[in-house]
Amino acid sequence: xxxxxxxxxxxxxxxxxxxxxxxxxxxxxxxxxxxxxxxxxxxxxxxxxxxxxxxxxxxxxxxxxxxxxxxxxxxxxxxxxxxxxxxxxxxxxxxxxxxxxxxxxxxxxxxxxxxxxxxxxxxxxxxxxxxxxxxxxxxxxxxxx
Amino acid sequence: xxxxxxxxxxxxxxxxxxxxxxxxxxxxxxxxxxxxxxxxxxxxxxxxxxxxxxxxxxxxxxxxxxxxxxxxxxxxxxxxxxxxxxxxxxxxxxxxxxxxxxxxxxxxxxxxxxxxxxxxxxxxxxxxxxxxxxxxxxxxxxxxxxxxxxxxxxxxxxxxxxxxxxxxxxxxxxxxxxxxxxxxxxxxxxxxxxxxxxxxxxxxxxxxxxxxxxxxxxxxxxxxxxxx
Amino acid sequence: xxxxxxxxxxxxxxxxxxxxxxxxxxxxxxxxxxxxxxxxxxxxxxxxxxxxxxxxxxxxxxxxxxxxxxxxxxxxxxxxx
Numbered sequence: 001x002x003x004x005x006x007x008x009x010x011x012x013x014x015x016x017x018x019x020x021x022x023x024x025x026x027x028x029x030x031x032x033x034x035x036x037x038x039x040x041x042x043x044x045x046x047x048x049x050x051x052x053x054x055x056x057x058x059x060x061x062x063x064x065x066x067x068x069x070x071x072x073x074x075x076x077x078x079x080x081x082x083x084x085x086x087x088x089x090x091x092x093x094x095x096x097x098x099x100x101x102x103x104x105x106x107x108x109x110x111x112x113x114x115x116x117x118x119x120x121x122x123x124x125x126x127x128x129x130x131x132x133x134x135x136x137x138x139x140x141x142x143x144x145x
Numbered sequence: 146x147x148x149x150x151x152x153x154x155x156x157x158x159x160x161x162x163x164x165x166x167x168x169x170x171x172x173x174x175x176x177x178x179x180x181x182x183x184x185x186x187x188x189x190x191x192x193x194x195x196x197x198x199x200x201x202x203x204x205x206x207x208x209x210x211x212x213x214x215x216x217x218x219x220x221x222x223x224x225x226x227x228x229x230x231x232x233x234x235x236x237x238x239x240x241x242x243x244x245x246x247x248x249x250x251x252x253x254x255x256x257x258x259x260x261x262x263x264x265x266x267x268x269x270x271x272x273x274x275x276x277x278x279x280x281x282x283x284x285x286x287x288x289x290x291x292x293x294x295x296x297x298x299x300x301x302x303x304x305x306x307x308x309x310x311x312x313x314x315x316x317x318x319x320x321x322x323x324x325x326x327x328x329x330x331x332x333x334x335x336x337x338x339x340x341x342x343x344x345x346x347x348x349x350x351x352x353x354x355x356x357x358x359x360x361x362x363x364x365x366x367x368x369x370x371x372x373x
Numbered sequence: 374x375x376x377x378x379x380x381x382x383x384x385x386x387x388x389x390x391x392x393x394x395x396x397x398x399x400x401x402x403x404x405x406x407x408x409x410x411x412x413x414x415x416x417x418x419x420x421x422x423x424x425x426x427x428x429x430x431x432x433x434x435x436x437x438x439x440x441x442x443x444x445x446x447x448x449x450x451x452x453x454x
Binding site (some may be wrong): 052062065075083084 | 148159166176182187194225226335
Binding site (some may be wrong): 009010021025030044047048051057086090093096097100 | 375378379386389408409412415418421422431436443444447449
């Protein structure tokens with residue numbers, strides 16, 4: 001296998017591991033780790049799009065222009081994507097801190113239950129026993145409020 | 146029930162990825178736009194680093210919108226975190242090694258960050274990389290001595306000014322009747338520090354904005370209320 | 374060259390699995406830094422020095438700093454499970 005195919009497999013492996021982390025984890029921080037891994041895999045896959053063996057970096061050094069240069073367009077896209085990824089990470093961590101401050105725990109099953117309880121209390125209806133059943137429809141008054 | 150459906154979803158995702166792996170040949174995408182840019186970028190833009198010319202000249206709008214995304218994320222993060230806790234400025238100082246190391250690192254990181262920002266169109270580097278190094282340069286003294294708080298007003302002013310100057314440089318070109326972000330300065334010769342139109346100015350604006358934004362975000366994260 | 378790339382990829386994937394399986398969050402953060410570092414070396418091999426510098430500065434530097442500060446604020450700094 002040449003190097004391109006090995007890195008292709010690595011990109012797909014990272015995407016799969018990141019998705020597994022997001023879908024199967026119960027701790028909010030592990031979900032955030034999974035998001036970061038998924039982004040890393042996606043960036044690697046994007047950069048692999050136009051890789052050719054034997055090309056060189058797209059920079060002119062000392063006035064000598066190399067014969068075959070790599071494609072600069074996916075590199076510019078991945079540059080942007082990495083910086084946006086760190087912005088997403090900062091916002092996600094701030095939200096996790098807030099959840100911990102409000103509910104005292106980071107286990108998403110417990111947070112989801114308390115959240116649904118809070119919403120049901122605000123709306124003034126009963127919380128149904130199964131979380132997948134449709135809730136009772138609350139009748140609203142139409143017309144000018 | 147939830148675990149079963151999650152496992153089924155992952156199985157489906159894995160099969161989909163395996164199918165893509167089989168059918169899509171590796172290295173079958175033809176780099177049409179890339180080859181066209183590589184052929185003409187040296188004369189049209191005048192920057193030795195072609196990735197810089199793509200980021201700032203051929204795709205300048207994308208960089209402007211990315212700065213907006215970063216600004217939104219940092220502002221929303223600051224909004225969510227809330228006010229700083231009361232005992233933030235009374236934390237104990239770190240040990241001697243950390244303090245001495247932070248004093249040594251601050252000027253070094255400043256010089257390296259500014260060098261990478263200024264030479265973004267000649268060597269690999271540019272505004273984003275140098276901006277991140279500047280952010281760590283401004284945050285490390287606070288890590289070593291938590292009693293020195295960061296002046297958030299000044300950081301926000303630098304960030305706003307740098308972001309506005311990016312748009313101003315683009316708008317100034319329109320005064321002469323040309324389009325947005327037309328180069329202000331001359332193209333110069335390839336490889337000189339003052340070359341490639343207004344690319345160095347744009348990257349300085351980007352570097353200062355990214356650096357001050359991330360430094361402010363890190364300071365807010367370290368000063369926010371603990372949940373215990 | 375091929376064996377070097379294979380070695381880096383295997384180390385990266387093992388550390389990516391370790392991020393999700395380790396109980397101590399500080400160790401998971403260290404494994405995540407190793408994934409970032411391996412990714413940065415792969416970017417150099419793929420002839421993209423700009424992207425490699427960005428990934429090294431942001432992934433192994435700023436991202437880990439963000440995680441470490443949040444772990445401190447969340448009280449997960451000590452081994453608690």
